[in-house]
Amino acid sequence: xxxxxxxxxxxxxxxxxxxxxxxxxxxxxxxxxxxxxxxxxxxxxxxxxxxxxxxxxxxxxxxxxxxxxxxxxxxxxxxxxxxxxxxxxxxxxxxxxxxxxxxxxxxxxxxxxxxxxxxxxxxxxxxxxxxxxxxxxxxxxxxxxxxxxxxxxxxxxxxxxxxxxxxxxxxx
Numbered sequence: 628x629x630x631x632x633x634x635x636x637x638x639x640x641x642x643x644x645x646x647x648x649x650x651x652x653x654x655x656x657x658x659x660x661x662x663x664x665x666x667x668x669x670x671x672x673x674x675x676x677x678x679x680x681x682x683x684x685x686x687x688x689x690x691x692x693x694x695x696x697x698x699x700x701x702x703x704x705x706x707x708x709x710x711x712x713x714x715x716x717x718x719x720x721x722x723x724x725x726x727x728x729x730x731x732x733x734x735x736x737x738x739x740x741x742x743x744x745x746x747x748x749x750x751x752x753x754x755x756x757x758x759x760x761x762x763x764x765x766x767x768x769x770x771x772x773x774x775x776x777x778x779x780x781x782x783x784x785x786x787x788x789x790x791x792x793x794x795x796x797x798x799x
Contacts, residue, residue, distance in 0.1 A: 670736040675702060678724035678795060686733065689721075705799035707753040707770075709790065711735075713746045713777045722753070727794040729761040745790035749775040752799040757785055758792040765791070772797075
């Protein structure tokens with residue numbers, strides 16, 4: 628009798644374990660999204676990108692680990708800084724070096740990349756071209772050194788939330 632009860636308890640336990648495994652989606656507790664380097668994309672409010680011409684860019688998160696300064700730029704004075712919000716605020720991505728790149732290559736978190744997210748910029752000592760489409764296509768907006776403005780669609784500037792690629796022709 629004990630042997631028969633044990634078999635039923637074991638069979639029930641095995642069935643529940645299989646149902647539990649089948650019902651849980653793979654990776655439900657962790658989310659890994661490949662990035663340019665094959666690693667996961669954690670949240671990054673301030674991203675630094677060094678363009679290397681035709682070679683791969685070097686990408687680094689500049690966020691402080693803790694404290695009220697998270698999201699404040701640590702880009703330095705010789706970078707092109709693009710902000711998510713008008714008035715040079717919000718999440719930012721800064722570019723140094725020279726070359727072209729698509730904003731789809733850079734992520735704030737696994738769900739939000741920089742494509743069509745820019746609202747303002749500061750050029751510092753860089754010059755080049757902003758593009759409305761990836762691959763350096765579509766509407767263009769040239770930028771020169773020492774400019775700062777909102778992407779507002781006025782006076783030849785791209786509209787808000789339309790930046791998809793950039794080309795830096797003359798870095799600092």
